[in-house]
Structure formats: structure tokens, C-alpha cells
Amino acid sequence: MAEPFSPIVPRLRLARELKRLREIARLSLDHAAKELDVSTATLSRIENGKQGVNVHLVRSMLDLYNGSDCWNELLDLARQARRKGWWQEYGISDYGYVALETDAAVVRDFQLTLVPGLLQTSAYARAVFEAEGDVPSRDIGRHVDVRMLRQGRLHADEPLVLEAVVHEHALRSLVGGAVAMREQLLNISELAALPNVTLHVLPAAAGAHVSMQGAFTVLSFPRDVLPDRLYIAHSTGALHIEKVDQVRAARLKFDRLRGCALDPDASIRFVRQVAGEL
Template sequence: MTGEYAGEVAEDDYGPTITRRRLGRIMRQLRERTGLSLGEAARAIEYTTASLSRLENGQQGLNIHVAKSMLDVYNEVNRYEEILDLCRRSHRKGWWQAYGIHGRGYITLESDAESARTFEPLLAPGLLQTAGYARAIFEAQGEVRPERIENGVRVRMIRQERLRDARRPLSLEAVVHETALRCRVGGVEVMYGQLAHLAELAELPTVSLQIVPIEAGAHVSMAGGFVILRFPRRVLPDTLYVEHAFGGSDTEKKHEVDRAKLKFDRLRGMALDEASSIAFLQRLAEDLQ
């Protein structure tokens, strides 16, 4: 896998999430430049302090009218049109919304990332799943509406296309525990296809895949998996995403992201190297025949 694979990304290519977060950071910088506290600025624009805090953190959108009021309060003239344009673009819909996925979850972050490092203890990584494997996962979760299941499967397949995208590739480093590969999700046929698919994708220049064998014993992330995302030209700080049974959460806090990076490096150190991992996948697939 190449280390710096991602190419240049035009600002217009950024999705609504990264645009909203960039906008929030800019507005915070403008406020701080004027010397106004969060509470003082909120009163000046007739906003609540909590709402202004969410806006600056990229958790809440900013409409044109409020943006103009803020720019007046902050005495900003030179970046007026730039900021209003960011404001408009932050309200664009993401491609995933056409498939019934809303909110500001993991997909909105991954769509703007240039690289992802992920540890999966119980599942094949979403970016490396086959349609059959993904479908079996959704069905096991009790989702009974077929259209919802098929939309979820389609979204995973679209996400996977970026691994082969020459213009905006996503670089993926994945560490997967052997336990995830032993669980026969969807039955023997589906699992055989999934193992073969992992071995195939591991040959891509954008993908690094390593397996932690069961024999390695206890490891530093027994409680679950995680993903570390990096963004183009560092317009956002590295972000840690942790999924759980009822959703997920993300953080940009440096000390938490750094802890995750250290854990990931330790997991890689325990894992088989890339060539041995591909051979291991091939042996597992042969055992299913």
C-alpha cells in the first residue's frame, strides 16, 4: 500500500460535513479575533450560547441570515463572500441521503476522508464487505423492510468504490481479528465469497490488510473496534470514530485520537504481515470448500 496515495481535492468536492466543520472553525476564529467571549457573541447576534457553541463545533448548520449578522458583529469584510458560499455549500445533501441515510454519522465523515485506519474484532470491515455478507449482517440486526436492507447494502458497495477511484481514492489500513473470519456470516457460501473478496482487495495499492491470529492472545482493544480518519490537506484534525450496538460517536480530541493511534500500532505489531495475512485468508477459504 502506498503511504500518501490521495491526490488533490478541490474545495467544491468536500461534502456537507467537512464544509460545516470548516465553517464553524472559521467563525470561532473570527469571534476570538474580535476578543468576544462565546456568551458575548451569542447575545450580540441574539443566539443562545449553546447554539453558538454547537455551530462553532460543526454540530449545527449556519443559515445565511445568521451568518450575515455574525460577520457584521465580527467586523469581517474581506472573507464575506467566501464565508457565505461555505454557508450555502454546508447545506447541500450528501449522496447517501438518496438511500434513506440521514444525520451526521460515520458515512458523512468517511466520504470526505483521504485515509482510514480500522480495527475490527468481530466483523469484516464495512469497506471490504461483499454484498452477500453485508446483507446477512443487516438481516441479523432485525431490519425487516427489504428496501432498507438493500439500500444499506448499496451504500456499502458505493463506499467501497473509493478504494479503486483514481481521482479521489480512499487509503485503507485494516487490522482484523481472526475471530471475525471464523464467524460464518450468511453461511458457508457467503463466507467463502467474503474471504476471497478480502484477499482480492488486499492486493489493491490503496489497501493494507493484516490479520491478528487467535493464538496472539489478549490485545489492547478487547472491548471493541474503532476507526481513525484523516482528511485532505488536514482541513480537519484526525478523527476517531467508535461504533457500538446502539450507534456510534466521534471525537477530534487529540489525546483520545493519539491513544487510538498507539493502540492501532500495537495491534499491527501483533498481526501477521500483509503477505502472510493474504495466505491466511486463502487457507481459511480452502477450509470451507
């Protein structure tokens, strides 16, 4: 790749810097929006990284905010942010999880009822999409392809680091049937042997734990280009959280869950044992 990151990191970095410069200039959101001839809602979405911004508007913002000292850097970020991510060819939004994971260095994933996406087989993924019903039948194949492409980063020269805590329930639920689930469990045991993948199984016998209400994922990025982000999927969508206290709380929960779970070697043996029962 010619660029070190996908378009998402430049867009989010640009958003943070533009907000910082506006605040240094002591301009309110309403005042700045009026001067830039955009709506307050539009400027707010730009500053939150929820909407792209073209180079011409960035120039106007830098003029208004007296940001000449970082002119070249921010214009370069604006140009990088206009590129298309690989996932767009598959109809996946720039504002979802896949785009962020593409640039992450470490993924810490706790799952209660599902195998982590980075460890799923195509048959398992297809069965999940079909059961959930959120993706039209004609699009399921493309979504499965995206999930498989994501896993390529586990085998890259600079691989993604995955730390997963998976509840026993996720391993015993026969998603796609017994044959497909056995294949899935064997796939988990193979991937868990990679040096950049750490699997911890949380046995049902462990009882109550600190995240009974649901799964969550914490994404960490290389070279501090972005702060850690917390991702929480739910039945009708997902939350993207970057508030430091909430992300820190999730990291602490993940550490506590890992402490209650089996160690990596015992976890792989457990997964193989469950596979052997099918």
C-alpha cells in the same frame, strides 16, 4: 464533481472558523447567541458542526465578530455546506460515519468481530444488518447499496487508502452462512491485493492486545482540511472524537495492533486458508 469535497468538510471547517472568530472577539457563547438572536444551544451546535447555518446568519456572525478579512471565504464555505451529499438519497444522515468517510484520504480500521465495511460483500452486509436489527427491513436494501457505493472509492482515480487490522474472529464467524462467508473471504483477499489497501490479520493465537474492548476507526483527510477524527461504533450508536490526545492515542494503538498482526502477504494467505476450510 464540481466541488472538491462533500458538504461535510465545508460545514466542519466553517464551524471551526466561526468559533475561532468568536473567541478572538472575546465574546462568550451566551453573549454572542443573544446578539445573534439565537439560542445558546443552537450556536453551540453550529460551532460543533452538528447543525447547519445559512448564509444570512453567517453574515451576521462575521459582522459581530469583525471577520471582514475572511468574509468571502466563510460565505463560500456556508454555500458549499448547504449542498446535499450523495448519501441523502439513501436516507443516510449528514451526521454519521458515511459523510465523513466520503471526504477522507486514509481510513485506519481495526475490527474485532466484523469485516470492515469497505471490504464487505452485499450478502455479508445484508446478513449483518438483519442480525443487528437496527435498520427496518424495508430499508436494509438501501443501506446495503450505500455500503457497496462506499467501496467505489477504493477503485477511484484518486483512491481512498485503507489500512485494516482484522482479528481472526471476524474471519471465522459464519455471517450469512458458510457459502456467503467463503465468498466474503475471497472478496477480502482480492481487495487486499489493491495497492491502496493494506490488510493485517491479528491471529487469535496472538492473545491479549491493546484494544480488547472494541473496534475503532481513525479517519485522515487530504491537504489538512480537517484534523484526524476517531470513530467508535457501539451497540446503541457511535462516538465521533476529534480531541487531539484521544485521536493520537488511537493512532498509537493502531500501530501497536499492526505490529502484533501478520504482514500483508501472510494475511492474504491466512484469509485464503480460512476460505479453503469452508
